[in-house]
Amino acid sequence: MHDINLSLQKTPVLKQSGFTESQAFLESRRCLACPGRYCAASCPIHTPVTEFIAKIREKDYDGALCLIKENNCMPQVTCRVCAQERQCEKNCTRGIKGEPVAIGALERFAVENGVSQKPISLEQSKGRVAILGSGPAGLSCAYSLTIKGYKVDIFEARDYPGGVLAWGIPDFILPKESLDSFLSELDDLGVTIHCGKKISGDQNLHNLFSQGFSAIFVATGSGTEKRLDLPGAESVFTSSEFLETANINPGILQGKFKSIAVIGGGDTAVDAARAALRIGAEKVTLIYRRSRLEMGASRKEIEMAEEEGVDFKFLALPQRILPEGVKCAAMRLTEASFPGGRRNTEAILGEDFVVEAEAVVSALGFAPSEFEGLDVDAKGYLKVGKRFETRIKGVFAGGDAAGSAKSIAAALQSGKLAADCIIDLLKRLSTE
Numbered sequence: 259m260h261d262i263n264l265s266l267q268k269t270p271v272l273k274q275s276g277f278t279e280s281q282a283f284l285e286s287r288r289c290l291a292c293p294g295r296y297c298a299a300s301c302p303i304h305t306p307v308t309e310f311i312a313k314i315r316e317k318d319y320d321g322a323l324c325l326i327k328e329n330n331c332m333p334q335v336t337c338r339v340c341a342q343e344r345q346c347e348k349n350c351t352r353g354i355k356g357e358p359v360a361i362g363a364l365e366r367f368a369v370e371n372g373v374s375q376k377p378i379s380l381e382q383s384k385g386r387v388a389i390l391g392s393g394p395a396g397l398s399c400a401y402s403l404t405i406k407g408y409k410v411d412i413f414e415a416r417d418y419p420g421g422v423l424a425w426g427i428p429d430f431i432l433p434k435e436s437l438d439s440f441l442s443e444l445d446d447l448g449v450t451i452h453c454g455k456k457i458s459g460d461q462n463l464h465n466l467f468s469q470g471f472s473a474i475f476v477a478t479g480s481g482t483e484k485r486l487d488l489p490g491a492e493s494v495f496t497s498s499e500f501l502e503t504a505n506i507n508p509g510i511l512q513g514k515f516k517s518i519a520v521i522g523g524g525d526t527a528v529d530a531a532r533a534a535l536r537i538g539a540e541k542v543t544l545i546y547r548r549s550r551l552e553m554g555a556s557r558k559e560i561e562m563a564e565e566e567g568v569d570f571k572f573l574a575l576p577q578r579i580l581p582e583g584v585k586c587a588a589m590r591l592t593e594a595s596f597p598g599g600r601r602n603t604e605a606i607l608g609e610d611f612v613v614e615a616e617a618v619v620s621a622l623g624f625a626p627s628e629f630e631g632l633d634v635d636a637k638g639y640l641k642v643g644k645r646f647e648t649r650i651k652g653v654f655a656g657g658d659a660a661g662s663a664k665s666i667a668a669a670l671q672s673g674k675l676a677a678d679c680i681i682d683l684l685k686r687l688s689t690e
């Protein structure tokens with residue numbers, strides 16, 4: 259077990275932003291303060307968008323940040339990692355006839371220019387809770403419990419905390435300082451994170467109860483990645499192997515491959531391609547079986563990858579991994595299986611080609627991390643009830659592990675709501 263001293267990781271608050279003060283002011287004036295609050299309604303953590311933008315317009319940046327923090331314990335992270343174009347900005351009224359209000363950039367401006375009051379550290383005397391997993395759901399649950407007077411210990415299987423925020427998101431998107439500043443807040447509040455401590459299975463859950471924990475929250479995420487099933491694919495990195503090494507031990511990869519091919523069409527594939535450029539690859543090709551229009555990745559990320567020099571090879575279906583690269587079949591788009599669905603593809607006979615690459619990374623999607631001792635559904639997600647409860651009394655589960663989170667913000671919300679359910683149970687138990 260490697261307990262870490264988070265106080266050693268304190269870093270100065272970042273002072274860099276996409277917006278200057280005058281740009282932020284002008285952008286804030288574009289908000290129409292719609293009575294319907296369509297933006298906030300599509301935010302998984304219900305950020306009071308209209309209200310915090312109004313504070314920026316008044317140049318009250320502290321007030322803006324305080325409003326954001328009411329529902330969101332780590333805005334320094336969400337302002338960097340949320341795909342606002344698919345959430346709040348997607349439903350912004352301004353977007354109907356033009357550009358939506360740049361809500362994400364305004365949130366980041368508030369984070370970098372506002373100061374919020376630290377939560378008061380309460381005496382943690384109301385009970386002890388163990389949290390398994392230190393990704394966004396686990397961290398958010400820990401924060402919500404701690405500020406209400408519960409003592410929280412987090413057990414993390416990896417040697418470092420943060421889950422997907424640490425291993426899966428490159429630091430050109432989420433600088434390490436952003437996560438570290440939140441971990442420092444938790445440390446100040448008295449949360450202990452035990453790294454290198456994987457807990458799974460019935461017996462180990464019961465051992466935690468024997469050690470004095472009154473409740474357990476399982477937030478082990480979805481870190482099991484689908485592997486490419488093609489001849490020659492044994493040498494292919496999964497995106498998690500590649501991104502974790504590039505994030506945590508970049509020296510291992512730096513300058514090692516002149517050309518890298520990435521297979522996939524989602525955000526993770528684009529992140530891996532952009533990370534590949536940063537570890538010194540001169541030629542990075544992203545291979546995707548459909549067209550640009552069908553890619554799941556955010557438009558913003560795709561555009562940035564293109565600007566940085568990633569070459570996109572669309573309508574290409576990998577067939578075999580060769581020593582010199584990826585043999586692909588050329589594809590054409592056909593009709594979608596149902597109205598509004600993504601278009602299907604078919605191979606164009608005799609039009610195979612090879613994308614040359616010294617290394618190949620596959621980004622084909624994730625499944626929940628394995629966890630023994632609790633029931634799972636057909637897809638491997640932990641089975642939970644409406645209040646995050648599992649079949650074992652006192653054991654709750656949430657975030658990606660329980661299939662309830664499809665984004666970082668949704669995972670934060672899941673952890674926060676689960677904390678409320680845990681508190682309800684502990685209150686009931688204390689009066690029985």
Ligand code: SF4
Nearest residue numbers: 289290292297350351
């Ligand atoms: S939908 Fe857009 S314009 Fe309307 S309140 Fe939200 S941010 Fe402002």
